[in-house]
Amino acid sequence: GAGVSQSPSNKVTEKGKDVELRCDPISGHTALYWYRQSLGQGLEFLIYFQGNSAPDKSGLPSDRFSAERTGGSVSTLTIQRTQQEDSAVYLCASSFADLGTDTQYFGPGTRLTVL
Amino acid sequence: KQEVTQIPAALSVPEGENLVLNCSFTDSAIYNLQWFRQDPGKGLTSLLLIQSSQREQTSGRLNASLDKSSGRSTLYIAASQPGDSATYLCAVKGYGGSNYKLTFGKGTLLTVNP
Numbered sequence A: 001g002a003g004v005s006q007s008p009s010n011k012v013t014e015k016g017k018d019v020e021l022r023c024d025p026i027s028g029h030t031a032l033y034w035y036r037q038s039l040g041q042g043l044e045f046l047i048y049f050q051g052n053s054a055p056d057k058s059g060l061p062s063d064r065f066s067a068e069r070t071g072g073s074v075s076t077l078t079i080q081r082t083q084q085e086d087s088a089v090y091l092c093a094s095s096f097a098d099l100g101t102d103t104q105y106f107g108p109g110t111r112l113t114v115l
Numbered sequence B: 001k002q003e004v005t006q007i008p009a010a011l012s013v014p015e016g017e018n019l020v021l022n023c024s025f026t027d028s029a030i031y032n033l034q035w036f037r038q039d040p041g042k043g044l045t046s047l048l049l050i051q052s053s054q055r056e057q058t059s060g061r062l063n064a065s066l067d068k069s070s071g072r073s074t075l076y077i078a079a080s081q082p083g084d085s086a087t088y089l090c091a092v093k094g095y096g097g098s099n100y101k102l103t104f105g106k107g108t109l110l111t112v113n114p
Helices: none
Strands: A005-007 A010-013 A019-024 A031-037 A043-050 A065-069 A075-079 A088-095 A110-114 B004-007 B010-014 B019-025 B030-038 B044-051 B056-059 B062-067 B072-077 B086-094 B102-104 B108-113
Touching (some): A019 A088, B004 B086, B010 B019, B019 B030, B019 B108, B044 B062, B072 B086
Parallel strands (some): B010 B108
Antiparallel strands (some): A019 A075, A088 A110, B004 B019, B019 B072, B030 B044, B062 B072
16 A cells, blocks of 8 residues: 655755645554654654644754644644754654554655755 | 664675674663664665564564663674665664654664675
């Protein structure tokens, strides 16, 4: 079946602009995660959605970052007033549940470049 | 706070060699440990997942071991091939209220030369 998809694959923007990154999880997966991978750094957890529960936003680096998940499926990560340090690959993952033994399936990522 | 370290950061080997990638973590209270492969522009692919109660998992030419008490895991690749060239990431999932979070190492960039 189809895997996790993300769009756009690449995004170049000017400092100060807002950007939206989209994630389509695997059908039937109730859990959705956003991670960020900056150059030379490991993947950094940003936000987690599980069903209709309140999301865990503890990983968002600033209030310029927000995310929503509509209808328990598609998710959008929004970065307002982008800064150069926001340049990174943003990865989305989904899984069936938040069980400790579950596997997260990752999308190809969106490479964001802030000029 | 869990920290995951991967050594070496980069490795270059000739085709056919057996090799070992290392991963260490600071908090041994983990649900599981997972090895991923990352190819440029293609996201992450899960290779092996070891539950905390297990000591190893095997898939084809790959074997991953876990020593939870010492906070270490190794990924063994037998008879390496140029197609194995990629970045290999180790990630652990912990206990507690945020047990869905994966904590990743920075990865090992593997190059297998023909």
